[in-house]
Amino acid sequence: MTSLLNSIDTGHEDMIHDAEVDYYGLRLATCSSDHSVKVYDIKNGAHNLIDDLKGHFGPVWQIAWSHPMFGNLLASCSYDRKVIIWKETQGKWSKYYEYANHDSSVNSVQFAPAEFGLILACGSSDGSISILTYQSETNNWDAKKIQNAHTIGCNAVSWCPAITPEPAFDSNHVGPMQKRLVSGGCDNLVKIWKEEDDKWVEEKKLEVHSDWVRDVAWAPSVGLSRHTVASCSQDRRVVIWTSEDCQSWSSNILQTFDDVVWNVSWSLNGNILAVSGGDNKISLWKQNLDGAWKCISDVTKGQATNNEQRAL
Amino acid sequence: MEDENLKTFLIPNDLCKSAGIAGTWMSGNKIGVFPYHNINHSSKDAPSQYTKNVPSSVFHVKHEVVLFHPILRRLVTESMGIFLNLQTVVENKPSDYKQHLQQFSVQYRSVIRASLENLRDEVLRATGEERETLQNFITIFYSVECIWHLCEILYIENIPGHVVIKHLLEWVRFHFPKYERKAAFLLSGESIGSLESRQDYWETVIGCLLQGRVEVVRALLSCHSAANSTHFKLADQILKSMPTYGVYEGVSVQEFNLRWKHWLVDTQSKIDSKLFISEKNLHLMMRLIVGEEMAWSEVQSQCEAWYELLAAWLFYTEPTVKSFELGAFAKRCISRMGTRMHHLDRVLLAAMEGDVQIIKEIQHMTENGWFVTHLMDLLYHCEQLEKWQTDKEDSLKLRHSFVFEYGNTLAGHKSLWQLGLNYLDHCFPDGLAAIELLLPRVPINDESKAHRVIQEAQKRGLSHIAHSVAKIEGLKSLRNDRMGNALVWALRSQDSNFASFLADKFLKKYVDTGILPNVDLLSYLGSCMMASDRLIFLGKYYQFNKLHKDKSYREAAKALVSLIASKFTPKFFWSTLLSEALTLLECDELLLSSNDVFNLLNAVEERLDCLCELDELEPLIRLGIARNLSRALTYEAQYT
Numbered sequence: 001m002t003s004l005l006n007s008i009d010t011g012h013e014d015m016i017h018d019a020e021v022d023y024y025g026l027r028l029a030t031c032s033s034d035h036s037v038k039v040y041d042i043k044n045g046a047h048n049l050i051d052d053l054k055g056h057f058g059p060v061w062q063i064a065w066s067h068p069m070f071g072n073l074l075a076s077c078s079y080d081r082k083v084i085i086w087k088e089t090q091g092k093w094s095k096y097y098e099y100a101n102h103d104s105s106v107n108s109v110q111f112a113p114a115e116f117g118l119i120l121a122c123g124s125s126d127g128s129i130s131i132l133t134y135q136s137e138t139n140n141w142d143a144k145k146i147q148n149a150h151t152i153g154c155n156a157v158s159w160c161p162a163i164t165p166e167p168a169f170d171s172n173h174v175g176p177m178q179k180r181l182v183s184g185g186c187d188n189l190v191k192i193w194k195e196e197d198d199k200w201v202e203e204k205k206l207e208v209h210s211d212w213v214r215d216v217a218w219a220p221s222v223g224l225s226r227h228t229v230a231s232c233s234q235d236r237r238v239v240i241w242t243s244e245d246c247q248s249w250s251s252n253i254l255q256t257f258d259d260v261v262w263n264v265s266w267s268l269n270g271n272i273l274a275v276s277g278g279d280n281k282i283s284l285w286k287q288n289l290d291g292a293w294k295c296i297s298d299v300t301k302g303q304a305t306n307n308e309q310r311a312l
Numbered sequence: 313m314e315d316e317n318l319k320t321f322l323i324p325n326d327l328c329k330s331a332g333i334a335g336t337w338m339s340g341n342k343i344g345v346f347p348y349h350n351i352n353h354s355s356k357d358a359p360s361q362y363t364k365n366v367p368s369s370v371f372h373v374k375h376e377v378v379l380f381h382p383i384l385r386r387l388v389t390e391s392m393g394i395f396l397n398l399q400t401v402v403e404n405k406p407s408d409y410k411q412h413l414q415q416f417s418v419q420y421r422s423v424i425r426a427s428l429e430n431l432r433d434e435v436l437r438a439t440g441e442e443r444e445t446l447q448n449f450i451t452i453f454y455s456v457e458c459i460w461h462l463c464e465i466l467y468i469e470n471i472p473g474h475v476v477i478k479h480l481l482e483w484v485r486f487h488f489p490k491y492e493r494k495a496a497f498l499l500s501g502e503s504i505g506s507l508e509s510r511q512d513y514w515e516t517v518i519g520c521l522l523q524g525r526v527e528v529v530r531a532l533l534s535c536h537s538a539a540n541s542t543h544f545k546l547a548d549q550i551l552k553s554m555p556t557y558g559v560y561e562g563v564s565v566q567e568f569n570l571r572w573k574h575w576l577v578d579t580q581s582k583i584d585s586k587l588f589i590s591e592k593n594l595h596l597m598m599r600l601i602v603g604e605e606m607a608w609s610e611v612q613s614q615c616e617a618w619y620e621l622l623a624a625w626l627f628y629t630e631p632t633v634k635s636f637e638l639g640a641f642a643k644r645c646i647s648r649m650g651t652r653m654h655h656l657d658r659v660l661l662a663a664m665e666g667d668v669q670i671i672k673e674i675q676h677m678t679e680n681g682w683f684v685t686h687l688m689d690l691l692y693h694c695e696q697l698e699k700w701q702t703d704k705e706d707s708l709k710l711r712h713s714f715v716f717e718y719g720n721t722l723a724g725h726k727s728l729w730q731l732g733l734n735y736l737d738h739c740f741p742d743g744l745a746a747i748e749l750l751l752p753r754v755p756i757n758d759e760s761k762a763h764r765v766i767q768e769a770q771k772r773g774l775s776h777i778a779h780s781v782a783k784i785e786g787l788k789s790l791r792n793d794r795m796g797n798a799l800v801w802a803l804r805s806q807d808s809n810f811a812s813f814l815a816d817k818f819l820k821k822y823v824d825t826g827i828l829p830n831v832d833l834l835s836y837l838g839s840c841m842m843a844s845d846r847l848i849f850l851g852k853y854y855q856f857n858k859l860h861k862d863k864s865y866r867e868a869a870k871a872l873v874s875l876i877a878s879k880f881t882p883k884f885f886w887s888t889l890l891s892e893a894l895t896l897l898e899c900d901e902l903l904l905s906s907n908d909v910f911n912l913l914n915a916v917e918e919r920l921d922c923l924c925e926l927d928e929l930e931p932l933i934r935l936g937i938a939r940n941l942s943r944a945l946t947y948e949a950q951y952t
Contacts, residue, residue: 002375004372004373005372005373007325007369007370007371008369008370009368010368010370012367014368015331015349016348016370020336021339021344025339025342067780068784068787069780069783114780220749263335263336266337267337268724268749269720269746270749272337274343276348280329280332282334289709295318296318297319
């Protein structure tokens with residue numbers, strides 16, 4: 001049975017583009033076309049506005065929470081070409097770092113798994129991806145850029161979970177963890193990137209989509225070294241990519257939906273995928289024992305406010 | 313979306329309707345949904361058409377987990393205990409392993425029974441919506457108990473020759489105790505004398521007969537005022553002589569069948585001679601026990617469920633029926649009673665047919681996998697599951713998937729998470745990976761919870777999680793200005809940078825206030841101080857500080873010289889350290905040997921660049937060194 005836990009009136013003056021809860025699910029951050037980012041306390045079912053962050057001068061597309069090991073940080077990216085990292089001190093949020101080295105709208109921000117340190121990836125309409133790494137010695141952010149990652153623009157980035165590579169022969173020699181990213185863009189491609197000798201290189205180009213790729217999400221890893229990535233596109237398809245080694249990937253088309261698919265999101269342990277798109281539905285997908293992906297439930301819009309919500 | 317059983321949940325919001333929606337995951341069973349309409353860098357930079365439709369809200373949608381209701385807490389905890397014991401027994405594989413499994417099954421059932429009783433008590437006290445919820449739970453767990461009991465008989469219990477009728481009757485009696493209760497009341501003597509005048513007398517007699525309670529039937533008949541008449545005596549005689557099949561009674565099935573047929577013929581002839589016709593109920597009973605169709609049609613309405621009729625009918629017509637033959641008989645009873653099949657009926661039928669469908673049906677029960685997990689785990693260990701799957705490996709996979717899901721569900725709950733981990737431990741290897749993902753997400757609201765998370769992480773060798781939790785707690789303490797506590801957490805997190813950072817804080821505090829905070833903690837640092845160079849310095853400095861306070865100046869001086877000579881002194885601490893040195897150099901008693909002083913001088917020279925900030929101090933310290941050197945040299949020349 002499904003029920004509505006609570007509804008939070010954000011007070012945003014225009015559309016919301018992202019709503020993310022922090023690591024423990026105790027706080028909610030939203031961002032909107034009204035240029036603002038808002039943070040709420042949602043502990044115990046309540047919702048209190050903690051802060052209204054103003055610093056962007058354009059619609060704010062996406063937000064990301066850092067791992068609590070690095071304190072309370074929130075990253076946001078906007079049409080104004082900027083990425084802002086906000087920091088909370090004594091209950092107050094303030095601008096901590098601003099990155100303005102993109103030539104067009106920044107569409108996606110994601111913090112890397114905490115095991116790698118405090119690192120943020122940003123994907124922009126200028127086609128490049130920036131990787132910002134916090135240097136604790138100098139208290140500064142070091143930026144690396146993947147130029148021309150996607151022609152016409154990069155729409156989404158997502159990090160590969162930190163997996164310790166299996167020691168092949170010598171169990172005493174465990175290699176360093178490999179940093180990887182997946183990105184999706186207006187060139188209809190999904191690309192896998194890895195860091196090699198301090199540089200980011202393209203590891204794999206995944207071609208199946210026939211229109212702009214709108215979102216990509218690397219699944220949290222359950223199981224030892226199997227990688228799963230979901231991508232969705234304006235071609236109305238969601239593709240699940242799997243690989244053992246990040247070299248050879250097999251694709252599995254989830255379904256062709258009735259409309260453009262905008263978002264894909266994995267549950268915490270990567271066993272359920274939420275898909276939402278222009279058909280105004282959120283559907284939940286799960287892999288069964290035979291490896292096939294099945295829709296397990298829908299969440300969809302209501303007709304009007306005077307209608308009671310119904311669980312069918 | 314091939315499956316029509318998909319559940320759809322509607323969000324009551326106009327903006328969602330007109331704009332569209334998007335969702336992001338929160339915790340395990342929650343999703344945040346908000347109105348969403350994709351615009352991008354190429355859209356016109358202007359307020360969207362939806363601005364009028366404010367407010368725009370975020371909706372948190374939750375998948376309801378029945379098991380999280382506090383009233384079921386005991387069920388969840390106690391069944392975990394049984395589950396874990398079961399796993400231990402299975403690992404050790406004792407010789408009487410099968411018997412153990414049956415005991416576990418009974419234990420599970422008694423936990424369900426206890427919950428049901430508790431629910432029945434509570435439902436009387438509850439009101440409104442809560443009452444409805446509890447009533448719903450009762451329905452669910454009543455079904456669970458009923459199905460489990462049947463599965464135990466069919467798949468778990470080791471019944472010789474698969475002759476199940478006795479067990480089936482027990483099952484039916486347990487779930488339909490009405491007649492037994494009435495009979496007990498009637499026989500209690502409270503209404504003796506005019507028993508048959510009671511409206512429910514014959515109903516009870518026949519009810520008991522249907523449940524195979526022949527002894528009770530005879531006792532009830534003997535209370536009838538006509539009990540001494542010939543036809544009553546004859547009926548009693550027939551009931552008494554009715555053969556019953558029991559493996560331990562030393563009679564083979566063939567021999568039993570012979571006796572049974574003989575008794576049937578005998579009874580039938582008595583019925584045919586119309587010996588019971590004067591008492592229509594007695595006549596009906598006799599026709600029932602010889603399996604006369606017409607008679608059974610007359611009484612079947614007295615049965616609440618088809619399986620009640622099934623057990624009764626088999627007892628009198630197919631007493632040696634085998635467990636695997638039940639399916640066909642069940643179907644006949646169902647069509648006979650014209651039962652409209654509900655979910656419970658379908659599951660029971662599937663169980664009797666030994667059909668794999670039962671797994672599907674049980675999964676559809678709405679108690680979030682408690683039932684399917686525990687029963688399938690048990691059936692897997694009884695080697696029953698593999699009969700439904702193509703091979704053993706598949707059945708293991710199936711069992712794993714249930715335990716995994718259940719573990720995940722519990723692990724996502726704020727107070728049941730530890731239970732969830734225990735289940736995940738028993739589905740290797742995915743279980744550990746899931747723990748790795750879920751454990752760090754357990755919201756930590758106090759330190760005792762942090763300790764518990766760390767303990768669970770360490771138990772499973774997930775030290776990186778333990779370290780990260782400790783680090784987060786350390787940061788929290790620091791934010792609350794509890795530096796000692798922060799340092800303790802920093803040490804647990806094995807984060808040397810963090811430990812250094814805190815050590816600096818301690819030292820700075822000393823520079824500012826002249827007081828070293830948390831001296832108790834520092835005195836116990838011991839080998840922990842090896843975590844970082846700065847912490848070693850802090851530890852050593854504390855030792856010096858203590859010696860100085862205790863007026864052991866000579867030792868203090870030695871400690872100070874070694875501190876200064878070490879390369880660990882932070883820049884901001886030099887002036888403090890040198891001021892301390894100055895007091896020792898200028899002490900009346902000669903504390904430092906010429907060697908010490910040379911070392912000191914060397915160190916000062918090496919760090920001249922830091923000292924330039926200490927204009928005032930430099931001449932003083934040089935003077936102090938020179939004076940002490942002369943004293944030391946003179947002294948050493950005289951006495952060595």
